[in-house]
Amino acid sequence: xxxxxxxxxxxxxxxxxxxxxxxxxxxxxxxxxxxxxxxxxxxxxxxxxxxxxxxxxxxxxxxxxxxxxxxxxxxxxxxxxxxxxxxxxxxxxxxxxxxxxxxxxxxxxxxxxxxxxxxxxxxxxxxxxxxxxxxxxxxxxxxxxxxxxxxxxxxxxxxxxxxxxxxxxxxxxxxxxxxxxxxxxxxxxxxxxxxxxxxxxxxxxxxxxxxxxxxxxxxxxxxxxxxxxxxxxxxxxxxxxxxxxxxxxxxxxxxxxxxxxxxxxxxxxxxxxxxxxxxxxxxxxxxxxxxxxxxxxxxxxxxxxxxxxxxxxxxxxxxxxxxxxxxxxxxxxxxxxxxxxxxxxxxxxxxxxxxxxxxxxxxxxxxxxxxxxxxxxxxxxxxxxxxxxxxxxxxxxxxxxxxxxxxxxxxxxxxxxxxxxxxxxxxxxxxxxxxxxxxxxxxxxxxxxxxxxxxxxxxxxxxxxxxxxxxxxxxxxxxxxxxxxxxxxxxxxxxxxxxxxxxxxxxxxxxxxxxxxxxxxxxxxxxxxxxxxxxxxxxxxxxxxxxxxxxxxxxxxxxxxxxxxxxxxxxxxxxxxxxxxxxxxxxxxxxxxxxxxxxxxxxxxxxxxxxxxxxxxxxxxxxxx
Amino acid sequence: xxxxxxxxxxxxxxxxxxxxxxxxxxxxxxxxxxxxxxxxxxxxxxxxxxxxxxxxxxxxxxxxxxxxxxxxxxxxxxxxxxxxxxxxxxxxxxxxxxxxxxxxxxxxxxxxxxxxxxxxxxxxxxxxxxxxxxxxxxxxxxxxxxxxxxxxxxxxxxxxxxxxxxxxxxxxxxxxxxxxxxxxxxxxxxxxxxxxxxxxxxxxxxxxxxxxxxxxxxxxxxxxxxxxxxxxxxxxxxxxxxxxxxxxxxxxxxxxxxxxxxxxxxxxxxxxxxxxxxxxxxxxxxxxxxxxxxxxxxxxxxxxxxxxxxxxxxxxxxxxxxxxxxxxxxxxxxxxxxxx
Numbered sequence: 001x002x003x004x005x006x007x008x009x010x011x012x013x014x015x016x017x018x019x020x021x022x023x024x025x026x027x028x029x030x031x032x033x034x035x036x037x038x039x040x041x042x043x044x045x046x047x048x049x050x051x052x053x054x055x056x057x058x059x060x061x062x063x064x065x066x067x068x069x070x071x072x073x074x075x076x077x078x079x080x081x082x083x084x085x086x087x088x089x090x091x092x093x094x095x096x097x098x099x100x101x102x103x104x105x106x107x108x109x110x111x112x113x114x115x116x117x118x119x120x121x122x123x124x125x126x127x128x129x130x131x132x133x134x135x136x137x138x139x140x141x142x143x144x145x146x147x148x149x150x151x152x153x154x155x156x157x158x159x160x161x162x163x164x165x166x167x168x169x170x171x172x173x174x175x176x177x178x179x180x181x182x183x184x185x186x187x188x189x190x191x192x193x194x195x196x197x198x199x200x201x202x203x204x205x206x207x208x209x210x211x212x213x214x215x216x217x218x219x220x221x222x223x224x225x226x227x228x229x230x231x232x233x234x235x236x237x238x239x240x241x242x243x244x245x246x247x248x249x250x251x252x253x254x255x256x257x258x259x260x261x262x263x264x265x266x267x268x269x270x271x272x273x274x275x276x277x278x279x280x281x282x283x284x285x286x287x288x289x290x291x292x293x294x295x296x297x298x299x300x301x302x303x304x305x306x307x308x309x310x311x312x313x314x315x316x317x318x319x320x321x322x323x324x325x326x327x328x329x330x331x332x333x334x335x336x337x338x339x340x341x342x343x344x345x346x347x348x349x350x351x352x353x354x355x356x357x358x359x360x361x362x363x364x365x366x367x368x369x370x371x372x373x374x375x376x377x378x379x380x381x382x383x384x385x386x387x388x389x390x391x392x393x394x395x396x397x398x399x400x401x402x403x404x405x406x407x408x409x410x411x412x413x414x415x416x417x418x419x420x421x422x423x424x425x426x427x428x429x430x431x432x433x434x435x436x437x438x439x440x441x442x443x444x445x446x447x448x449x450x451x452x453x454x455x456x457x458x459x460x461x462x463x464x465x466x467x468x469x470x471x472x473x474x475x476x477x478x479x480x481x482x483x484x485x486x487x488x489x490x491x492x493x494x495x496x497x498x499x500x501x502x503x504x505x506x507x508x509x510x511x512x513x514x515x516x517x518x519x520x521x522x523x524x525x526x527x528x529x530x531x532x533x534x535x536x537x538x539x540x541x542x543x544x545x546x547x548x549x550x551x552x553x554x555x556x557x558x559x560x561x562x563x564x565x566x567x568x569x570x571x572x573x574x575x576x577x578x579x580x581x582x583x584x585x586x587x588x589x590x591x592x593x594x595x596x597x598x599x600x601x602x603x604x605x606x607x608x609x610x611x612x613x614x615x616x617x618x619x620x621x622x623x624x625x
Numbered sequence: 626x627x628x629x630x631x632x633x634x635x636x637x638x639x640x641x642x643x644x645x646x647x648x649x650x651x652x653x654x655x656x657x658x659x660x661x662x663x664x665x666x667x668x669x670x671x672x673x674x675x676x677x678x679x680x681x682x683x684x685x686x687x688x689x690x691x692x693x694x695x696x697x698x699x700x701x702x703x704x705x706x707x708x709x710x711x712x713x714x715x716x717x718x719x720x721x722x723x724x725x726x727x728x729x730x731x732x733x734x735x736x737x738x739x740x741x742x743x744x745x746x747x748x749x750x751x752x753x754x755x756x757x758x759x760x761x762x763x764x765x766x767x768x769x770x771x772x773x774x775x776x777x778x779x780x781x782x783x784x785x786x787x788x789x790x791x792x793x794x795x796x797x798x799x800x801x802x803x804x805x806x807x808x809x810x811x812x813x814x815x816x817x818x819x820x821x822x823x824x825x826x827x828x829x830x831x832x833x834x835x836x837x838x839x840x841x842x843x844x845x846x847x848x849x850x851x852x853x854x855x856x857x858x859x860x861x862x863x864x865x866x867x868x869x870x871x872x873x874x875x876x877x878x879x880x881x882x883x884x885x886x887x888x889x890x891x892x893x894x895x896x897x898x899x900x901x902x903x904x905x906x907x908x909x910x911x912x913x914x915x916x917x918x919x920x921x922x923x924x925x926x927x928x929x930x931x932x933x934x935x936x937x938x939x940x941x942x943x944x945x946x947x948x949x950x951x952x953x954x955x956x957x958x959x960x961x962x963x964x965x
Binding site for chain 1: 861862863865866867868869870871872873880881884885958959960961
């Protein structure tokens with residue numbers, strides 16, 4: 001393999017256009033993409049979903065979704081055009097010179113083959129050194145990604161491993177051939193914060209070892225600016241801004257970059273309001289008709305001139321370009337003032353949990369001793385009137401199990417739950433009816449939480465079926481209209497089905513459904529994870545607005561510490577079923593007392609791009625993987 | 626190693642749970658058949674027997690005892706391998722079933738093999754041509770196959786290859802004049818063991834038409850399940866990831882796609898194989914094949930209770946055995962089930 005000279009780019013795109021090829025007309029997905037990536041450099045691709053980030057990865061492999069094709073331009077890998085290249089030649093590059101790391105590590109490995117069988121297949125394909133044994137080589141590769149017990153690992157199946165371990169295995173496989181280009185498509189989105197930090201550091205370490213060029217695709221601008229040399233912000237299939245990572249992050253020139261940054265809550269410093277990007281990115285059809293800047297409809301700085309012609313990518317500074325005609329106005333975009341903090345003076349406690357414990361026991365079997373483990377272990381908590389309490393922790397820490405106990409989906413093995421003065425621990429029929437009027441739950445995934453066969457109007461008023469309040473269709477539709485207005489959806493949405501709404505809209509419907517009978521308490525389980533930052537900001541402010549109007553309190557479960565910091569008055573940190581620290585959010589985050597809280601906070605990429613990110617705290621006892 | 630331990634565990638567990646199931650089925654069989662308005666005593670005697678003779682026979686056969694005692698006696702005999710004597714054939718039920726069961730097993734196993742080959746090949750082909758015009762054609766063909774029951778296939782094949790072209794035999798297991806070795810009762814196996822090649826070939830020829838009829842009737846549902854599970858598997862990331870590692874499409878299909886997609890197909894095959902034991906009946910009649918199906922028809926026509934009981938129990942055991950085998954295969958192929 002010839003070592004490319006560091007001057008020549010390993011990957012370069014020239015006027016690259018990808019379109020959805022229809023029978024009558026084509027719609028652009030990526031438009032006039034120009035970039036080049038030098039060996040050993042990391043390019044961060046950032047943008048909301050639908051911006052075309054993943055399409056770039058797919059264009060490199062030429063495994064485009066059905067109906068999409070490159071219609072113009074070139075995409076050259078080390079001087080060879082990947083688009084016009086023979087498929088056999090391209091396939092021989094894949095896995096050897098060009099490697100990929102997927103978004104979902106657990107599903108990236110074949111569930112019915114052992115890790116050993118899969119890495120063997122890959123190693124044999126890329127070829128071993130003379131006299132080299134695949135097993136020895138595999139163990140060597142595992143060692144380089146810091147996977148202990150490599151020999152035992154070879155015998156394991158993917159479902160026996162954690163997401164972080166699977167991702168390490170996939171990284172080991174990707175780097176086994178010393179690739180010249182690596183595409184990592186949201187490699188940490190499905191992982192916990194602490195694991196995310198380790199994986200990102202690992203990719204950087206491996207990349208440095210082999211001098212690999214990396215395309216790092218992420219929706220998290222903060223994370224991208226930590227790992228990348230250069231960042232390209234995509235908006236609706238076209239680069240909005242491109243520049244050196246630190247410079248772009250500390251002084252964004254394009255309003256979109258600035259808005260994205262301000263839509264994300266901070267993890268340090270004073271709390272600030274979130275910038276709410278209105279609406280959504282224009283769809284493919286709209287884009288085609290659009291004359292001016294594609295961001296104009298959402299841009300706070302847009303003037304009439306912006307809608308006339310597409311702004312060219314203009315130089316801002318060295319290697320820094322942005323597609324905006326008013327870049328000098330970008331710093332003027334400021335977040336709205338923070339809603340005045342609520343003083344939770346009223347001591348009225350709605351909900352109280354004492355020594356709550358939930359133990360799960362393995363199913364009875366005549367052949368094995370039953371074992372049990374405590375998902376929730378002796379947790380005390382309380383929730384006051386109008387109070388938002390955040391529960392943070394990694395997966396498996398017992399956050400969701402606690403939520404299930406609170407809403408009555410599970411009955412605690414031990415402890416006591418009091419709801420507005422009544423003991424509802426036993427969870428009998430009367431308790432349930434009582435609880436139903438007080439507590440409603442908002443589920444994580446709106447895709448599966450909303451029945452696809454029911455119309456939105458009947459979904460949001462579902463609670464009426466149990467309470468028997470508004471029983472006539474007329475009354476239900478009236479209530480639906482009110483609810484839709486409150487969550488900011490048009491009235492005609494009531495007659496639509498969930499599949500006709502966007503992800504953000506579905507999550508609004510999900511919240512509206514919980515609010516239908518005006519409960520005093522909401523329990524929200526990861527309701528903003530998996531959504532774009534712009535949508536997340538909209539939803540967070542919607543929750544604050546609705547609290548002002550209806551005065552409910554909320555248990556807000558999240559793995560995203562900055563979101564909890566923005567939204568919640570108090571926070572509880574959970575680790576292995578126990579609450580290890582709790583208190584006022586600002587106090588806990590500014591001065592964490594428990595080692596686990598400290599390691600969680602350290603794992604979040606800092607707001608200040610120049611601050612050092614040292615996520616892996618070597619504090620004993622809190623190794624989670 | 627862990628796999629064998631888990632399978633051993635499963636076997637023990639399943640055999641233990643099979644015992645109460647068998648007891649329950651035997652009780653049901655016994656009760657239902659006793660409730661039938663058929664008098665085994667009267668049937669065992671010539672039509673001109675007197676009432677006294679019938680009464681004497683009833684006492685002799687124990688039919689005047691309370692039902693639970695009768696069941697106890699029957700069960701006790703059953704444990705000693707005695708299911709009773711056929712009223713009609715005047716032969717031990719065990720030996721009747723012993724001579725017909727191997728024939729049916731042979732038929733069912735080969736038919737299942739035919740169905741598997743057609744089903745897998747058809748499913749892979751359906752998947753391979755997905756999105757093309759050939760898929761629409763194949764889809765049409767597979768629905769056509771699915772909508773024809775096995776006895777129609779039997780008749781078609783019999784008329785075409787047996788009557789019209791006269792290339793294949795279509796009655797019984799063996800043409801007249803062939804020596805019939807007897808070791809295990811499985812004709813194909815026995816003729817191979819004794820090295821009797823002419824008998825083997827002749828028996829094989831007799832198997833072709835009934836097995837084809839059953840196999841063709843079973844294969845379309847296998848094809849369709851395999852196709853749809855392959856389509857499901859191809860939605861998963863590991864397929865995409867295998868492509869991005871540069872593996873060939875063929876390798877991805879066989880090693881990654883098929884290995885996952887085979888699981889739902891396998892459970893369907895288990896169900897089909899269970900049904901096949903009862904389902905060979907019409908085909909056996911059409912081809913005058915001396916198996917359990919023909920025996921059952923004779924037994925029911927003559928209200929021959931001991932045979933019906935014996936055959937019912939045999940069927941129950943067969944289904945239990947098949948389900949244990951399929952579950953063990955599932956354990957071998959699906960590692961997710963292996964860990965506790």
